[in-house]
Amino acid sequence: MRLSRVSAVLFVIFVLVSWWIIVTPITNLLPDASNHAADIDFLFKFMSVAAVAVFLIVQGFLLTFALKYRRRPGQSVDTLGSDIHGNTRLEIIWSVIPAIFVIVLTVMSIKVYNDIIASHKGAYVVNVTASQFQWACEHPAYKISESNTCHMPANEQITLNLRATDVIHSFWVPEFRIKQDAVPGYPTAMHFIATRVGEYRLICSEFCGYGHSAMYAKLFVMKPADFVTWAKQQQSQSTGAIGAVSYKKDVSAIFTAHCAACHIAGKLGGLSLGSYSGLVAGGAIVPGSVFKPGDHKASVLWKIIQPGTGQPGGAQMPLGGPYLSKHEIDTIAAWIDQGAKNN
Ligand code: CUA
Numbered sequence: 109m110r111l112s113r114v115s116a117v118l119f120v121i122f123v124l125v126s127w128w129i130i131v132t133p134i135t136n137l138l139p140d141a142s143n144h145a146a147d148i149d150f151l152f153k154f155m156s157v158a159a160v161a162v163f164l165i166v167q168g169f170l171l172t173f174a175l176k177y178r179r180r181p182g183q184s185v186d187t188l189g190s191d192i193h194g195n196t197r198l199e200i201i202w203s204v205i206p207a208i209f210v211i212v213l214t215v216m217s218i219k220v221y222n223d224i225i226a227s228h229k230g231a232y233v234v235n236v237t238a239s240q241f242q243w244a245c246e247h248p249a250y251k252i253s254e255s256n257t258c259h260m261p262a263n264e265q266i267t268l269n270l271r272a273t274d275v276i277h278s279f280w281v282p283e284f285r286i287k288q289d290a291v292p293g294y295p296t297a298m299h300f301i302a303t304r305v306g307e308y309r310l311i312c313s314e315f316c317g318y319g320h321s322a323m324y325a326k327l328f329v330m331k332p333a334d335f336v337t338w339a340k341q342q343q344s345q346s347t348g349a350i351g352a353v354s355y356k357k358d359v360s361a362i363f364t365a366h367c368a369a370c371h372i373a374g375k376l377g378g379l380s381l382g383s384y385s386g387l388v389a390g391g392a393i394v395p396g397s398v399f400k401p402g403d404h405k406a407s408v409l410w411k412i413i414q415p416g417t418g419q420p421g422g423a424q425m426p427l428g429g430p431y432l433s434k435h436e437i438d439t440i441a442a443w444i445d446q447g448a449k450n451n
Contacts, residue, residue, distance in 0.1 A: 119171050126163060130156050141283035141304040141329065147220045148285040155213060224286055227299050231265040234258065238270065238277035238290040241319030243310055250339040254434060256325040261335040262305050268298040278314035281327055287313055302329040345435055350442040355451050359443045362436050366413075404444035413437055 134153050140146060179185075235246040236258065245258035260266055270279055272290040279298065280287040288298045312323035330338060353359060399407035413432050432440075 115174070116171070119167065123164065123167065127160065130160050138282050139304065140285060141281070141302060141306065141308065142285060143301040143303055144220070144224050145283070145285040145303075147223065151216055151220055154216070158209065158213075225299070227267060227297065228265040231267040231299065232261060233267050233269065234260060235269045236271070236279060236290070237273060238279070238312065238316075238323075239273040240275065240317050241312070241323040243312075243323070243325040247339060250343050252339060252342040252434075254342070255432065255437075257433075258310055258325055258327045259335060259338055260302055260327070260329055261332040262302050262329045264332060265299070265301055270296045270298065275316045276314050277312045277316050277323070280311045280313040281308050282311070283308055289314060305329050305331055342434070345438075350438055353439055353443040353446055355443060355449060358439050362432065362440065366432055366436075399444050399448055401448040402445060404441040407444050410437075410441055410444060413440065 134156050137149060137152075140149060233248055235248060237244040237246070242256050243258060244253060244255050246253040247259075268279065268288075270288055270290040272292045274292060276292070277290045278287055279290060283304070284300060284302070286298060286300060288296050290296060306329055308327040308329065310325045310327040312320060314320075316323065399409040404410045414437070
């Protein structure tokens with residue numbers, strides 16, 4: 109008797125903990141920010157509640173029968189139960205009910221899935237490139253691109269074309285509720301409307317190497333008018349010629365922010381510097397190859413700071429970011445084209 113009381117208490121604790129484990133995520137979802145979120149949240153909650161119900165019914169029967177048919181004091185160990193050969197009605201019931209349930213869940217899931225994968229004509233297109241370990245977003249409509257940020261207009265149909273340059277990554281913004289792998293050699297896409305203006309975290313949710321946990325970017329959903337203003341600003345920044353670049357004023361700060369942690373007094377990737385004046389003095393740290401004054405496109409320094417390239421020898425810099433913005437990359441390019449002087 110005492111043992112069954114202990115079992116009963118343990119069972120109640122078990123049910124409460126299970127309930128807490130299931131209910132906590134349901135009631136603590138992040139705010140939703142895409143047109144698919146409500147449907148997906150409903151499906152998630154519906155399935156979770158259904159799972160809890162099944163769990164309670166099954167465990168309820170288990171407990172009831174365990175207590176009801178327990179061996180009582182004075183009862184012989186060898187007492188045999190009555191010989192039962194099935195119960196057709198019961199067996200049909202416990203087959204049909206779960207089958208109906210699975211069919212309902214399947215139909216609901218297919219409906220949501222079809223909504224998610226449906227592409228829409230006239231959608232605003234963003235080409236997203238994932239590479240170890242950074243994100244780049246390109247806007248064909250404005251011919252601009254950004255590195256480790258991604259901007260998009262709210263309340264407009266969006267198509268994200270995803271590609272990966274090295275291994276599989278996965279595009280995930282938890283508030284959007286949808287997720288899509290970026291696979292090398294196999295273009296994938298996401299279709300949605302971002303419904304809430306704000307700043308979000310774009311996370312890589314597929315293990316992709318030693319920098320995976322740091323592979324995230326800021327994603328901005330903007331009011332459509334603000335987005336257009338932003339895009340035009342970027343356009344003028346990228347097409348407008350960068351004026352005279354000063355090494356001391358403009359370039360040195362970029363190097364300090366992005367490169368110094370590893371390459372000053374370090375010995376990484378063949379580029380080991382006492383200070384950046386060494387780099388400016390002649391570019392001979394990796395003999396003849398760091399940069400070619402007057403020609404940024406022929407300079408390794410420029411190649412390795414491009415998002416998504418693995419130059420040289422698969423450099424992915426700097427590990428964990430913050431990576432260089434387009435404006436910073438353009439500034440370095442202009443500085444090289446202007447002769448890479450220590451001015
Ligand atoms: Cu990219 Cu994980």
